[in-house]
Amino acid sequence: MAKKTIRTIPQERTPIPVQAPAKRARNFLEVSLGYRVEDALNESERCLMCPEAACTLGCPVAIDIPGFIQKIIEKDYRGAYDVIGQSNLLPAICGRVCPQEDQCEGVCPVGDTLEPVAIGRLERWIGDLAIEKGWATRPHIEPNGFRVGIVGSGPAGIACAADMAKAGCDVTIYEAFHKPGGVLRYGIPQFRLPDAVIDAEIDNLTKLGVRIECNTLVGRLFTIEQMIDELGYHTVFIGTGAGSPRFMDIPGEFLNGVLSANELLTRCNLMHAGEFPTYDTPLHLGRKVAVIGAGNTAMDAMRMSLRLGAEKVYCIYRRTKAESPARAEEIEHAEEEGVDFHWLTAPVEILGDENGNTRGMRCVRMELGEPDDSGRRRPVVIDGSEYDFDVDMVVFAIGTSANPIIGHTSKIALNERGFIGVDETLATSMAGVYAGGDIVTGGATVILAMGAGRKAARAMRDYLGIRDSAVVYGDADDHDDVALFGMRPTEKNFVRLQLT
Amino acid sequence: MGQNSELEHNEKNKPGSGTRPESGAQTFKIVAREDFSDTTFLLEILHPMLARAARPGQFVIVMPSEVGERIPLTLADFDREAGTITLVIQATGKTTKDMQQNLAVGSSFFSVVGPMGAPSDIRDQRKVICVGGGLGVAPVFPQARAFKEKGAYVIGVVGFRSQSMAFWQAKFENVCDEFLICTDDGSAGLKGLVTEGIKLAIAKHSDIDEVVAIGPPIMMQACAETTRPHAIKTTVSLNPIMVDGTGMCGGCRVKVGDRMKFACVDGPDFDGHAVDFNDLVNRLHRFADEEKAAMAKWSETCRARV
Numbered sequence: 001m002a003k004k005t006i007r008t009i010p011q012e013r014t015p016i017p018v019q020a021p022a023k024r025a026r027n028f029l030e031v032s033l034g035y036r037v038e039d040a041l042n043e044s045e046r047c048l049m050c051p052e053a054a055c056t057l058g059c060p061v062a063i064d065i066p067g068f069i070q071k072i073i074e075k076d077y078r079g080a081y082d083v084i085g086q087s088n089l090l091p092a093i094c095g096r097v098c099p100q101e102d103q104c105e106g107v108c109p110v111g112d113t114l115e116p117v118a119i120g121r122l123e124r125w126i127g128d129l130a131i132e133k134g135w136a137t138r139p140h141i142e143p144n145g146f147r148v149g150i151v152g153s154g155p156a157g158i159a160c161a162a163d164m165a166k167a168g169c170d171v172t173i174y175e176a177f178h179k180p181g182g183v184l185r186y187g188i189p190q191f192r193l194p195d196a197v198i199d200a201e202i203d204n205l206t207k208l209g210v211r212i213e214c215n216t217l218v219g220r221l222f223t224i225e226q227m228i229d230e231l232g233y234h235t236v237f238i239g240t241g242a243g244s245p246r247f248m249d250i251p252g253e254f255l256n257g258v259l260s261a262n263e264l265l266t267r268c269n270l271m272h273a274g275e276f277p278t279y280d281t282p283l284h285l286g287r288k289v290a291v292i293g294a295g296n297t298a299m300d301a302m303r304m305s306l307r308l309g310a311e312k313v314y315c316i317y318r319r320t321k322a323e324s325p326a327r328a329e330e331i332e333h334a335e336e337e338g339v340d341f342h343w344l345t346a347p348v349e350i351l352g353d354e355n356g357n358t359r360g361m362r363c364v365r366m367e368l369g370e371p372d373d374s375g376r377r378r379p380v381v382i383d384g385s386e387y388d389f390d391v392d393m394v395v396f397a398i399g400t401s402a403n404p405i406i407g408h409t410s411k412i413a414l415n416e417r418g419f420i421g422v423d424e425t426l427a428t429s430m431a432g433v434y435a436g437g438d439i440v441t442g443g444a445t446v447i448l449a450m451g452a453g454r455k456a457a458r459a460m461r462d463y464l465g466i467r468d469s470a471v472v473y474g475d476a477d478d479h480d481d482v483a484l485f486g487m488r489p490t491e492k493n494f495v496r497l498q499l500t
Numbered sequence: 501m502g503q504n505s506e507l508e509h510n511e512k513n514k515p516g517s518g519t520r521p522e523s524g525a526q527t528f529k530i531v532a533r534e535d536f537s538d539t540t541f542l543l544e545i546l547h548p549m550l551a552r553a554a555r556p557g558q559f560v561i562v563m564p565s566e567v568g569e570r571i572p573l574t575l576a577d578f579d580r581e582a583g584t585i586t587l588v589i590q591a592t593g594k595t596t597k598d599m600q601q602n603l604a605v606g607s608s609f610f611s612v613v614g615p616m617g618a619p620s621d622i623r624d625q626r627k628v629i630c631v632g633g634g635l636g637v638a639p640v641f642p643q644a645r646a647f648k649e650k651g652a653y654v655i656g657v658v659g660f661r662s663q664s665m666a667f668w669q670a671k672f673e674n675v676c677d678e679f680l681i682c683t684d685d686g687s688a689g690l691k692g693l694v695t696e697g698i699k700l701a702i703a704k705h706s707d708i709d710e711v712v713a714i715g716p717p718i719m720m721q722a723c724a725e726t727t728r729p730h731a732i733k734t735t736v737s738l739n740p741i742m743v744d745g746t747g748m749c750g751g752c753r754v755k756v757g758d759r760m761k762f763a764c765v766d767g768p769d770f771d772g773h774a775v776d777f778n779d780l781v782n783r784l785h786r787f788a789d790e791e792k793a794a795m796a797k798w799s800e801t802c803r804a805r806v
Contacts, residue, residue, distance in 0.1 A: 176746050178563060178611040186744075215526060215613040217746060221553050243748040247760060254755055254779050256786040263749035271570070271743065277797050280569040280595055281743075282790030356782035396750075403747050404765055408618070 004048055006113050013115035014043040021336035025306045028190050028274065031333055032096075035125040044072040046110060046117045055104035055119060060451030061159070063087040065104055065119055072122065081130045084123060089162040090155070090201045090450070092131055093184060095124025096193050097296075098447045099327045131200040136207050144168035146464050149233035151218045151406070154182020155446045156239030156437030158205060159453030160460075164237075165208040167457075167466050172233075174216040177270060183241055184446065186270040187262070189300050191307065192330075219409035224433060235432045235460045238412075238420060239453060242400040242438035248292070252350025253396075257286055257358030261293070261301040261397035268304055283308070286393025290314040290361055292347055294324035296445075298397035299331065302339045305395070313339045314391065318346040318366050318379040344368070344379065348386065350394050360390050400443045417442070425459035426452060434460055528562075528609040531584060536667040539591050540635065541600055542576070548583030550614055556642035557620030557737060557769050560585065561745045563611040564599050571595060572742045574714070574768065575615065576638035585612075588638035588667075594794040616745045617768045620735070622646045625709040627653040629701050630676070631694050631723055633715025634660060637668060639737060640714040641675075648675040655705070656680065657697035659719070663687035694719065695726045708732050713772060717781050724772035734772035738763045740783055755779045 017033040018024070024031050035043065047069040055065040064083050071080035084091045100106070100120035108116035130136075146169045150157045153175040165171045179185055181198045206212065218224065218240075227233045245260035247253050264283070267273040271281035289305040291298050294317035302313045315334070317324060320343045324331060335341070344366040351360040365385035368377035402418035413429035415421040419442060420435040422428055428435050436452030438444055532544035550560070559574040577586035591600040603609075620643050628647050632640035637658045647654050656676035660666045662685045673679050680697045681689030690696060694715070702708060711734045713723035720736040727734045740752040740763050747765035754763050755776035761767060 176613060215611050217613055220615050221549055245750040260750040263743055263751045266743050266749050277794045279567045282787045284787055
């Protein structure tokens with residue numbers, strides 16, 4: 001077969017079937033329906049199979065992207081799943097929620113001339129197929145007797161747990177909520193990430209032997225110190241998420257009808273407030289909802305409000321669309337569904353009625369000035385631009401600060417912003433205790449949290465003295481003759497050393 | 501944290517290294533129940549780890565069933581020997597009435613998580629008044645006991661609408677150096693509100709270090725106003741509407757000294773003289789319509805069942 005070039009591949013990026021905006025804005029079903037086989041095969045042909053795959057380097061967990069696309073082309077779908085499974089336990093989730101345009105797809109050379117290869121959509125397709133067929137990556141696991149405790153069952157904890165379980169450790173994850181999944185469960189709505197997908201991916205984790213203990217608030221039920229001293233964990237990973245919603249300290253924030261995006265989303269996603277009174281948790285939804293912020297969480301809050309029946313949903317953001325931190329696809333979907341975007345607008349006060357309920361919002365117009373420390377142009381208030389408009393619900397989606405529970409209950413050193421301090425291996429100030437994800441970086445993305453979980457897992461294996469044969473001896477397939485102390489690198493040499 | 505001495509309290513619940521922690525068997529079984537009146541009842545739940553970790557002033561969040569709400573309830577007691585925690589519940593809304601009807605000894609909660617919140621600040625106070633109003637009588641008990649164990653002189657003041665609603669008098673008398681019961685109708689003890697009891701105690705003792713008041717917001721506010729002229733430190737325990745109880749949703753934000761605090765992680769105990777009670781009361785009503793609707797639907801299905 002002739003080598004593919006930019007001229008010979010299909011020129012158009014294969015579109016993904018989606019529910020029509022008018023229809024989906026009023027239901028909770030997933031917006032994007034996913035590729036069909038023919039879509040996936042067509043899109044796979046667009047990959048140039050670059051030898052130095054930029055996409056793999058652009059991926060926080062370094063998935064062998066050309067590798068799995070090649071398997072799709074060969075119609076070895078199970079093989080494609082196994083290639084992804086080496087780096088990523090949750091393809092169905094990451095295919096849906098990763099900001100691919102800033103990662104793999106952002107560096108895809110095809111994107112220099114045409115639209116980049118739709119790597120995320122292909123990954124999702126393989127992930128969904130695996131769930132449908134019941135595939136799971138179940139490597140041969142040799143128990144090594146080490147016990148690993150993980151705090152938080154969100155993406156960082158899940159990724160760390162999977163790697164430690166594969167290395168042979170006995171892994172337990174603790175979750176404060178009554179259902180596992182962390183932000184995947186309480187934060188990301190059904191129409192973007194269905195519960196069934198989370199359940200299936202978590203099921204894969206338990207198949208690796210990982211135990212998940214819900215209803216356990218670490219720090220309060222027992223401390224990190226107790227996990228090591230009393231519960232017998234040899235190493236601990238903290239992946240609790242950032243989770244303390246920020247408000248703006250403007251008048252009116254205590255009014256009824258004002259809430260954080262976290263509260264709105266948790267009530268709806270985890271507690272099913274949309275199905276009140278079948279489910280007991282209520283949500284007092286406004287008719288006109290203003291969401292402050294333009295990140296992914298803000299988009300989720302707006303689109304959730306529409307689906308719950310809000311007549312009008314506004315997005316209030318002090319910069320422009322170009323500076324918005326949300327995934328491109330999410331903004332696009334929100335626009336299609338009818339969200340009214342007020343770019344270059346900032347709230348100065350939330351107005352209440354005599355009963356303490358929200359009746360409106362006072363905003364000012366902004367313009368972009370000189371670039372600030374983040375390199376983005378700083379928004380400046382336009383004098384005399386103040387105006388009021390009617391809303392009866394205001395949702396803050398302007399990010400999170402550090403959750404204080406672990407900091408209050410352990411001696412682990414925090415950084416100046418209150419997040420957990422770590423070194424370059426993600427080790428905290430306490431021996432054997434590692435941390436990663438939003439509780440270290442502040443609010444970020446699912447895939448970055450997963451990347452942090454995996455990075456910590458590498459350091460935790462080093463800490464425990466679990467030798468990674470690929471690292472110690474190089475890749476086994478390339479070096480048939482490598483043998484140290486009479487042991488072949490592919491053997492579980494660590495375990496053998498212990499036995500002899 | 502200085503908790504280690506207390507943690508050795510119950511050796512048999514201490515998981516040795518290499519053995520699995522006991523939280524694995526998550527059943528949250530109800531092992532005892534007592535009905536104080538036709539609205540107030542007590543449940544004792546088996547949860548050895550929680551009983552071992554609990555401190556006065558902390559709360560738990562319970563879910564009666566998978567479709568239930570998450571309800572924050574301040575711990576009324578905990579027994580490290582027996583491995584149980586005690587909750588006193590007032591059947592006022594749909595979920596609590598449902599719990600009153602259906603939770604018998606032997607049945608289980610779907611979920612119990614905790615202890616949550618910062619423990620009460622029990623240091624070297626020499627003389628304290630522990631005030632409980634109505635349902636708040638239950639959660640003030642662990643504090644009264646802890647103060648007593650620390651060697652403080654404890655004055656207990658509890659208030660009920662009438663004698664028929666009263667509970668735990670003997671329990672309080674055990675840990676209090678002085679104990680006073682107030683009833684609205686005078687059917688027991690002093691006729692009047694708990695604030696009358698506080699005034700009496702303050703008149704008698706000039707050296708009170710702290711007043712701890714737990715009960716409905718209006719009662720806590722009244723207690724704070726009673727002590728304000730005397731500049732006696734007054735701690736109140738706030739129970740606003742919560743979802744997660746871990747500081748994640750901000751639904752429980754309260755205004756304390758014009759600053760925003762999250763009751764679930766910064767509290768639930770706050771300086772009663774700094775709390776904005778009007779704001780608290782307003783925010784407690786934010787689901788009034790939904791509560792009414794749920795109650796109406798529940799009563800309907802109940803009638804249908806009969």
